[in-house]
Amino acid sequence: MRKTGSSLNSSAITRREAIRRAVVFSTGAWMAGRLPGARAAAPRTTFGDDGLHVLALGDFGAGNDAQLAVAQQMATFAKSLDRPLEAVLALGDNFYNKLTPDRFDAHFERMYAVEHLNCPFYVVAGNHDYGTASYDFQQGKLQMQLDYAKANAGSRWRFPSKWYAVELPDSANPLVKFIVLDGSYWEGALTPQEKIAQRRFLKSELEKPSRAPWLWMVNHYPLFSESADRGDNATLIREWGPHLQQHPVALLLAGHDHTLQHLHVEGYSTSFVVSGAGGARLYDIQAPHRGFADNRHYGFVHIHATTDYLQLQFIAATGECLHAFRRDRAGNVEVRPLA
Numbered sequence: 001m002r003k004t005g006s007s008l009n010s011s012a013i014t015r016r017e018a019i020r021r022a023v024v025f026s027t028g029a030w031m032a033g034r035l036p037g038a039r040a041a042a043p044r045t046t047f048g049d050d051g052l053h054v055l056a057l058g059d060f061g062a063g064n065d066a067q068l069a070v071a072q073q074m075a076t077f078a079k080s081l082d083r084p085l086e087a088v089l090a091l092g093d094n095f096y097n098k099l100t101p102d103r104f105d106a107h108f109e110r111m112y113a114v115e116h117l118n119c120p121f122y123v124v125a126g127n128h129d130y131g132t133a134s135y136d137f138q139q140g141k142l143q144m145q146l147d148y149a150k151a152n153a154g155s156r157w158r159f160p161s162k163w164y165a166v167e168l169p170d171s172a173n174p175l176v177k178f179i180v181l182d183g184s185y186w187e188g189a190l191t192p193q194e195k196i197a198q199r200r201f202l203k204s205e206l207e208k209p210s211r212a213p214w215l216w217m218v219n220h221y222p223l224f225s226e227s228a229d230r231g232d233n234a235t236l237i238r239e240w241g242p243h244l245q246q247h248p249v250a251l252l253l254a255g256h257d258h259t260l261q262h263l264h265v266e267g268y269s270t271s272f273v274v275s276g277a278g279g280a281r282l283y284d285i286q287a288p289h290r291g292f293a294d295n296r297h298y299g300f301v302h303i304h305a306t307t308d309y310l311q312l313q314f315i316a317a318t319g320e321c322l323h324a325f326r327r328d329r330a331g332n333v334e335v336r337p338l339a
């Protein structure tokens with residue numbers, strides 16, 4: 001097997017060096033995938049009995065051919081996995097434009113085939129879900145999504161509130177705890193009271209003892225991004241950055257920037273993942289200098305979690321694995337094909 005990365009051991013090298021190397025390897029793996037004539041890598045689908053599988057996608061609610069292509073590839077991939085999926089993280093911008101009741105069926109229930117994607121979809125609020133004046137004006141658009149979850153308890157659509165925490169596979173024996181947040185700090189979204197309530201919730205969830213070896217934070221907006229127009233989110237870096245530095249948050253999962261990204265940022269041990277290529281028009285990116293960034297493919301992210309490792313694959317709607325990495329409990333990151 002061709003080796004495109006090597007282990008990053010933070011005990012043997014400095015943190016700065018570890019991050020620099022992660023970026024170098026990541027960019028190298030990305031470049032290798034883009035060389036003319038380079039063979040597209042198929043994602044790994046055989047993992048044995050160990051651990052659990054999660055998919056993550058954002059910015060999917062366009063109701064277009066791209067959304068369908070990603071949904072179909074998610075089903076194809078899930079079907080080929082040697083174990084059923086535990087969950088899908090729906091990272092926000094779940095419905096662009098006007099949300100009518102029939103779209104829950106057309107653009108969710110039937111779009112993501114229950115035959116192979118028969119697991120809870122944990123839903124995150126995106127800017128387009130709010131229906132405020134700036135985005136797809138429609139009063140009550142977000143409430144419709146919360147209400148759909150409440151009225152259809154048997155649906156895969158799980159959206160209990162704007163912020164909540166989940167342990168997988170269950171609270172009795174958790175492997176992963178993820179905290180879903182709403183990063184909608186812009187005018188017309190979260191109220192001052194909601195911001196205070198969410199801060200209290202986050203602090204209490206981070207301080208609450210959990211037996212899960214893995215902790216993730218999930219929301220719609222990336223803190224760090226290589227997208228050309230938006231870049232980093234100073235508000236959320238100020239709001240959540242200190243928590244990431246104080247608690248063992250292995251992954252920060254977001255969408256919003258219509259790209260696929262895996263970044264490492266100086267001062268943080270968290271792996272920053274953007275999965276925002278679920279269907280809406282792809283965004284421009286700058287030359288990535290903090291890791292992997294792709295804006296040429298629609299797609300999604302696959303996460304395999306075991307007690308010892310997280311393994312992530314960035315999978316295009318075409319079925320190609322664009323990027324993959326493995327992270328151990330000590331925070332060492334190895335960029336390499338998983339197959």
Ligand SMILES: [Fe+2]
Nearest residue numbers: 093126127256
């Ligand atoms: Fe968004």
